[in-house]
Amino acid sequence: MDQFAVKVFVRLRPSVLDPAGEATKSASIKLGAEGIKSLRIGKMIEVKIEGNGENEVRGKIDLLCDRLFANTVIEDYEYSLEKL
Amino acid sequence: MDNFTVGVVVFPGSNCDRDVSWALEGCLDIRTKYLWHESSDLSDLDAIVLPGGFSYGDYLRCGAIARFSPLINALDEFVKSGKRVLGICNGFQILTESGFLPGALVANKNLNFICDDVELDIVSSKGGWFNNVDEKQTIKLPIAHGEGRYHCDSDTLKRLVDNELIALRYKNNPNGSSFDIAGITNEKGNVLGLMPHPERACDETIGGTDGLFTLKSLILK
Numbered sequence: 001m002d003q004f005a006v007k008v009f010v011r012l013r014p015s016v017l018d019p020a021g022e023a024t025k026s027a028s029i030k031l032g033a034e035g036i037k038s039l040r041i042g043k044m045i046e047v048k049i050e051g052n053g054e055n056e057v058r059g060k061i062d063l064l065c066d067r068l069f070a071n072t073v074i075e076d077y078e079y080s081l082e083k084l
Numbered sequence: 085m086d087n088f089t090v091g092v093v094v095f096p097g098s099n100c101d102r103d104v105s106w107a108l109e110g111c112l113d114i115r116t117k118y119l120w121h122e123s124s125d126l127s128d129l130d131a132i133v134l135p136g137g138f139s140y141g142d143y144l145r146c147g148a149i150a151r152f153s154p155l156i157n158a159l160d161e162f163v164k165s166g167k168r169v170l171g172i173c174n175g176f177q178i179l180t181e182s183g184f185l186p187g188a189l190v191a192n193k194n195l196n197f198i199c200d201d202v203e204l205d206i207v208s209s210k211g212g213w214f215n216n217v218d219e220k221q222t223i224k225l226p227i228a229h230g231e232g233r234y235h236c237d238s239d240t241l242k243r244l245v246d247n248e249l250i251a252l253r254y255k256n257n258p259n260g261s262s263f264d265i266a267g268i269t270n271e272k273g274n275v276l277g278l279m280p281h282p283e284r285a286c287d288e289t290i291g292g293t294d295g296l297f298t299l300k301s302l303i304l305k
Binding site: 012016017019020023068069071073074 | 144145148152180181186187188190191192193194195233235236237260
């Protein structure tokens with residue numbers, strides 16, 4: 001069994017308004033940060049997972065992303081995978 | 085109607101289950117039974133309400149974890165059999181997360197948790213959930229949500245409009261919902277999801293009775 005560290009990034013789709021991102025952008029500008037064109041908030045999920053090779057683990061992570069971690073009506077996901 | 089029983093689902097974090105049960109039993113004399121989310125035997129039930137609240141603490145996304153409960157798994161058969169399912173607020177979020185209704189409910193545009201009475205246009209009579217046989221009517225129901233902004237893509241919106249699946253629209257959109265949508269049904273009409281709380285509008289002494297008809301319609305075949 002190989003063990004992998006996976007980082008999943010879940011982001012609101014570009015077409016979905018992100019009011020929390022807009023509020024944070026506004027606060028960033030009040031803090032004096034200049035040049036912010038866009039600010040959107042997502043989630044990062046860290047998973048440690050075992051499996052027989054990278055392909056099998058990718059299969060499991062794809063399922064988790066598609067069915068649980070992200071709601072694909074409103075969110076996109078991507079992930080990076082590192083063998084431990 | 086004597087033996088007609090409505091199952092009121094209780095998730096960890098549900099907080100409108102007792103209100104729903106009170107409204108059905110006390111105001112409408114309809115028998116109810118609380119259903120713990122781990123039960124999957126729905127055989128003695130005639131209709132089901134998924135009440136409002138914060139199932140599983142709204143972790144990950146509202147309704148996302150509840151979707152994997154044994155009860156929601158069993159709901160598929162129940163819905164296919166044509167029995168009626170009403171999802172209120174968090175119940176609506178669960179119905180979209182689990183794919184019984186299209187779209188999703190996301191954070192209100194102004195980021196506030198909105199607690200207010202809202203005017204709603206009844207748009208469709210599909211499923212007979214609202215008292216609008218003769219003409220378009222307006223009702224007033226309370227809302228109480230932080231994530232009630234209905235979102236769907238343009239193809240889904242077209243399908244909702246073309247098939248008359250939009251049940252309720254806000255008169256003054258409080259949360260930024262697409263097309264002012266406050267509630268929708270499935271194609272068959274036996275599943276209704278809505279953000280407003282009909283169970284909180286069942287007695288004049290607490291501000292109105294516009295929710296009675298929707299709860300009463302649970303007993304329709």
